[in-house]
Amino acid sequence: MALDAPILTKRIPTPPFGDIADRKVVSYDQFVATGGYAGLDKAVSMTPAEVIDLVKASELRGRGGAGFPAGLKWSFLPPEDGGQRFLTVNADESEPGTFKDRLMLEFDPHLLLEGIAICMHACRLDTAYIYIRGEYHLQRKRVQAAIKEAYDNKIFGPGSKLGQINGRDPQCFDHRGAGAYICGEETGLIESLEGKRGWPRIKPPFPAVAGAFGRPTIINNVETLAMVGPIMVEGVDWFKSMGVARPEGAPPTVPASYGPKLFGISGLVNRPGVYEDQLGITLKELIEVHGQGMRNGKKFKGAIPGGISMGVLGPDQYEAGLDFDIGKKYACLGLGTAGAIVFDEDTDMVSVARNIARFFAHESCGQCTPCREGTGWMYKMLTRIEAGNGRTKDLDLLLEIAGSIGAMPGTTICGLADGANWAVRTIVNKYWDEFESRVKPTLVQVTVGS
Numbered sequence: 001m002a003l004d005a006p007i008l009t010k011r012i013p014t015p016p017f018g019d020i021a022d023r024k025v026v027s028y029d030q031f032v033a034t035g036g037y038a039g040l041d042k043a044v045s046m047t048p049a050e051v052i053d054l055v056k057a058s059e060l061r062g063r064g065g066a067g068f069p070a071g072l073k074w075s076f077l078p079p080e081d082g083g084q085r086f087l088t089v090n091a092d093e094s095e096p097g098t099f100k101d102r103l104m105l106e107f108d109p110h111l112l113l114e115g116i117a118i119c120m121h122a123c124r125l126d127t128a129y130i131y132i133r134g135e136y137h138l139q140r141k142r143v144q145a146a147i148k149e150a151y152d153n154k155i156f157g158p159g160s161k162l163g164q165i166n167g168r169d170p171q172c173f174d175h176r177g178a179g180a181y182i183c184g185e186e187t188g189l190i191e192s193l194e195g196k197r198g199w200p201r202i203k204p205p206f207p208a209v210a211g212a213f214g215r216p217t218i219i220n221n222v223e224t225l226a227m228v229g230p231i232m233v234e235g236v237d238w239f240k241s242m243g244v245a246r247p248e249g250a251p252p253t254v255p256a257s258y259g260p261k262l263f264g265i266s267g268l269v270n271r272p273g274v275y276e277d278q279l280g281i282t283l284k285e286l287i288e289v290h291g292q293g294m295r296n297g298k299k300f301k302g303a304i305p306g307g308i309s310m311g312v313l314g315p316d317q318y319e320a321g322l323d324f325d326i327g328k329k330y331a332c333l334g335l336g337t338a339g340a341i342v343f344d345e346d347t348d349m350v351s352v353a354r355n356i357a358r359f360f361a362h363e364s365c366g367q368c369t370p371c372r373e374g375t376g377w378m379y380k381m382l383t384r385i386e387a388g389n390g391r392t393k394d395l396d397l398l399l400e401i402a403g404s405i406g407a408m409p410g411t412t413i414c415g416l417a418d419g420a421n422w423a424v425r426t427i428v429n430k431y432w433d434e435f436e437s438r439v440k441p442t443l444v445q446v447t448v449g450s
């Protein structure tokens with residue numbers, strides 16, 4: 001099941017293929033000398049429609065959390081009308097437990113820039129913005145240096161390989177965020193890019209139709225775009241030889257989980273980090289092979305599969321296969337960013353739930369009442385349960401609040417509320433006994449003699 005060779009980490013030494021101590025930033029020359037920008041050369045020899053068809057055929061799914069098919073998204077753009085069209089690259093990476101994009105930005109930024117250029121050619125986009133998380137100072141510097149090298153070598157700018165798009169020279173800029181989780185949500189990001197408060201927009205219209213500055217916009221995650229260059233070079237069959245195919249006999253509308261993936265692992269394991277493997281490896285493999293086992297030989301108690309919005313995998317879900325359909329099989333929201341956080345037998349799950357609820361209450365942008373009020377209530381209730389002041393009925397009430405703030409779609413503008421719901425609901429449900437033992441029996445008033 002393991003990968004034969006590294007793909008996204010081809011130039012970033014990572015176990016089992018390389019030693020982390022050997023990592024160095026990859027320059028333009030080194031990138032080209034190791035096969036880089038060959039995918040762009042192939043793309044510009046094809047028509048934009050042919051490139052979109054190829055990405056569609058690969059069934060590459062977005063690596064930013066939602067797993068939406070990239071080629072399908074690219075095909076949603078309206079026809080060119082001579083005006084500007086944007087690519088916004090989501091390098092906000094603010095989901096707790098997630099640090100995979102940081103690796104690409106820090107060491108191999110040209111792999112991202114190649115994907116950006118291919119996407120710009122395919123979708124006829126003239127301007128790209130890389131929206132980088134505010135705390136990523138070093139990564140931003142590395143990206144800026146790589147953008148300069150790319151201009152010097154005519155990947156972007158006048159006389160570039162992409163040629164003129166809508167009468168303009170293709171441009172690529174970096175843009176720094178200010179550290180708000182909500183600016184990772186695609187329309188919150190666009191608002192922030194436009195210089196406004198990062199409040200998610202009501203959809204429709206979707207960004208493909210009216211995105212940045214009201215113009216057609218594609219938004220993709222760093223890892224999604226980094227995957228496009230290798231797919232152009234190696235082809236669709238190669239990409240689909242990795243990962244998890246759709247079940248036999250299932251129609252093409254049932255999504256599969258093809259390709260390699262960056263998996264993060266943190267928490268109570270011996271070797272936290274980012275590792276590359278095929279989609280579909282089990283949580284057990286991630287912990288025992290890549291994470292080198294549980295720290296201090298402790299027992300596994302549970303794990304968040306990928307960013308805290310996804311909820312938890314419980315003690316009996318150690319063998320869960322990490323593919324995009326994990327949610328349907330294991331009662332969690334999904335694979336998310338594949339940045340796992342691991343808990344051991346000593347972890348206090350009430351405290352974990354309280355900590356997560358605090359994060360969502362703090363990061364809710366406040367536009368929607370169920371999210372603004374509900375996340376705050378959940379945090380307050382979990383705080384009192386943790387302190388030993390909870391009542392039995394609090395557990396049902398907690399589940400009721402979680403369910404009512406996250407009943408997507410329809411009750412809130414964006415997915416933050418749904419993430420808060422799944423996180424709290426799955427922890428309470430999967431560790432019910434632990435929660436029950438922490439609350440006091442609720443006294444029922446009985447009126448005698450009436």
Ligand SMILES: Cc1cc2nc3c(=O)[nH]c(=O)nc-3n(C[C@H](O)[C@H](O)[C@H](O)COP(=O)(O)O)c2cc1C
Pocket residue numbers: 061062063064065066067068070090091092093094095181182183184185186187219220221222224225414415416
């Ligand atoms: C609250 C919230 C935060 C998000 N944060 C990120 C993020 O930091 N990085 C990211 O790529 N996607 C994030 N997303 C998902 C984006 O909205 C969007 O789906 C993604 O950037 C699309 O790229 P992809 O199709 O390549 O995955 C977030 C979504 C929500 C609801």
Ligand code: SF4
Pocket residue numbers: 182199200363364365366367368369371372412413414415416417
């Ligand atoms: S769901 Fe929450 S974070 Fe998202 S727009 Fe509404 S209030 Fe803001």
